[in-house]
Amino acid sequence: xxxxxxxxxxxxxxxxxxxxxxxxxxxxxxxxxxxxxxxxxxxxxxxxxxxxxxxxxxxxxxxxxxxxxxxxxxxxxxxxxxxxxxxxxxxxxxxxxxxxxxxxxxxxxxxxxxxxxxxxxxxxxxxxxxxxxxxxxxxxxxxxxxxxxxxxxxxxxxxxxxxxxxxxxxxxxxxxxxxxxxxxxxxxxxxxxxxxxxxxxxxxxxxxxxxxxxxxxxxxxxxxxxxxxxxxxxxxxxxxxxxxxxxxxxxxxxxxxxxxxxxxxxxxxxxxxxxxxxxx
Amino acid sequence: xxxxxxxxxxxxxxxxxxxxxxxxxxxxxxxxxxxxxxxxxxxxxxxxxxxxxxxxxxxxxxxxxxxxxxxxxxxxxxxxxxxxxxxxxxxxxxxxxxxxxxxxxxxxxxxxxxxxxxxxxxxxxxxxxxxxxxxxxxxxxxxxxxxxxxxxxxxxxxxxxxxxxxxxxxxxxxxxxxxxxxxxxxxxxxxxxxxxxxxxxxxxxxxxxxxxxxxxxxxxxxxxxxxxxxxxxxxxxxxxxxxxxxxxxxxxxxxxxxxxxxxxxxxxxxxxxxxxxxxx
Numbered sequence: 001x002x003x004x005x006x007x008x009x010x011x012x013x014x015x016x017x018x019x020x021x022x023x024x025x026x027x028x029x030x031x032x033x034x035x036x037x038x039x040x041x042x043x044x045x046x047x048x049x050x051x052x053x054x055x056x057x058x059x060x061x062x063x064x065x066x067x068x069x070x071x072x073x074x075x076x077x078x079x080x081x082x083x084x085x086x087x088x089x090x091x092x093x094x095x096x097x098x099x100x101x102x103x104x105x106x107x108x109x110x111x112x113x114x115x116x117x118x119x120x121x122x123x124x125x126x127x128x129x130x131x132x133x134x135x136x137x138x139x140x141x142x143x144x145x146x147x148x149x150x151x152x153x154x155x156x157x158x159x160x161x162x163x164x165x166x167x168x169x170x171x172x173x174x175x176x177x178x179x180x181x182x183x184x185x186x187x188x189x190x191x192x193x194x195x196x197x198x199x200x201x202x203x204x205x206x207x208x209x210x211x212x213x214x215x216x217x218x219x220x221x222x223x224x225x226x227x228x229x230x231x232x233x234x235x236x237x238x239x240x241x242x243x244x245x246x247x248x249x250x251x252x253x254x255x256x257x258x259x260x261x262x263x264x265x266x267x268x269x270x271x272x273x274x275x276x277x278x279x280x
Numbered sequence: 281x282x283x284x285x286x287x288x289x290x291x292x293x294x295x296x297x298x299x300x301x302x303x304x305x306x307x308x309x310x311x312x313x314x315x316x317x318x319x320x321x322x323x324x325x326x327x328x329x330x331x332x333x334x335x336x337x338x339x340x341x342x343x344x345x346x347x348x349x350x351x352x353x354x355x356x357x358x359x360x361x362x363x364x365x366x367x368x369x370x371x372x373x374x375x376x377x378x379x380x381x382x383x384x385x386x387x388x389x390x391x392x393x394x395x396x397x398x399x400x401x402x403x404x405x406x407x408x409x410x411x412x413x414x415x416x417x418x419x420x421x422x423x424x425x426x427x428x429x430x431x432x433x434x435x436x437x438x439x440x441x442x443x444x445x446x447x448x449x450x451x452x453x454x455x456x457x458x459x460x461x462x463x464x465x466x467x468x469x470x471x472x473x474x475x476x477x478x479x480x481x482x483x484x485x486x487x488x489x490x491x492x493x494x495x496x497x498x499x500x501x502x503x504x505x506x507x508x509x510x511x512x513x514x515x516x517x518x519x520x521x522x523x524x525x526x527x528x529x530x531x532x533x534x535x536x537x538x539x540x541x542x543x544x545x546x547x548x549x550x551x552x553x554x555x556x557x558x559x560x
Contacts, residue, residue, distance in 0.1 A: 111384050164387070
């Protein structure tokens, strides 16, 4: 497995792949791999000739006061996981390589980043669309893989690809969960044992919503009320938002019909966790 | 010569070129060709295997109240000029093809667009960086050609290419002038005969600056004062700005030294004209 730390070296490898007409599957990550990441690598492995994984904790997508400094970093372990999953190349640049002195361009979107997590994380999605645009231009992948846990991010990337004419297939893979339902996240390591148990209220609230809707409830307000009740049973959990939206536009809906996203963001202590399910 | 109006068809052609390992030279334009555009095509022809010219009057780079509706359009003539210059393919999409319903992504920059023309044309450069990013992703050129008349635009594109990691050489070609010195511009057709004569004050002011500096004047304020005096001799001319800047950052300087841009924007009636020279 190759490891590249400079844009120039990464590009040379990509060019060689393209000269051989190899389809490139790309998994952009911030490292600290869990089974969710691995599922993306496996999908990329299955669907492409070459798999490239980027590991880059992107400062631009952390807001002030967020966890950029303490975000888990485990480069050696991550590289070994990539190797074990048959990844062909890892792109693991420094911050200075991605944002050299004088860097001053940004990619942004209007509507989608203003929904759900947007108001709670000002600038976050601008950081995501900017770094992903850069990575797309460096890697020139045929397909890029994202996890459904970050559903809003995936929708934004889909919009980005369409709007800026990236010739890239966006593939979204299902959420991978712990045995008790907690969505896998690199931030789960922040949770103490008690918090870890408390965090299960998130998925329970989603299951409760699913159950109500399966029973015929189509009033989004009522479903959200029940979700809130479920989460309130857990003392340590504070809700950032509970939302039922059109799965395409991420706009809140009153009546549950068609393809619907149910999304939750909750804080357990200082740790912000998100989860969602798609229905319809 | 091929003419493509859809992204899909243009892309298929680009892919065929890349499969043959042909270097692509790209000239993005809004049509209404003059000798300046032709010089870009000729440079692209000389330096590449394949030359692609885009003709697209980009609504996003016109501010409200500007001349989007009356901007000169002469598609048949433009295509014939491309053909005569040995252009291989013209990309001539509709507005709906470039900005379909739901389009909502933008590429922007902080510093460079705030200089010179920026305050007079709010949103203009955002429109430029957005459309150019799209065109770059569609055409995937090896080199892209821009005219020095739009020096600020070229600097912004250079920054864009660096910042977003486009693997593209940016080539800037010299200003082409009429016999009396007026910089060629598609907007010159707006000028009546009297205005056309008045417009020559712009280049005269630049020559006056050059002369003063050649004589040893290095106080930018004094040079600008003389330029203003030169332009004031022409009743119909209103100055938007006269600037002497660092050629790299476009920041105004007091002392003329190093690589310097002298830039002018003037309105003759309703027509806004720009010009510049580089020194050092």
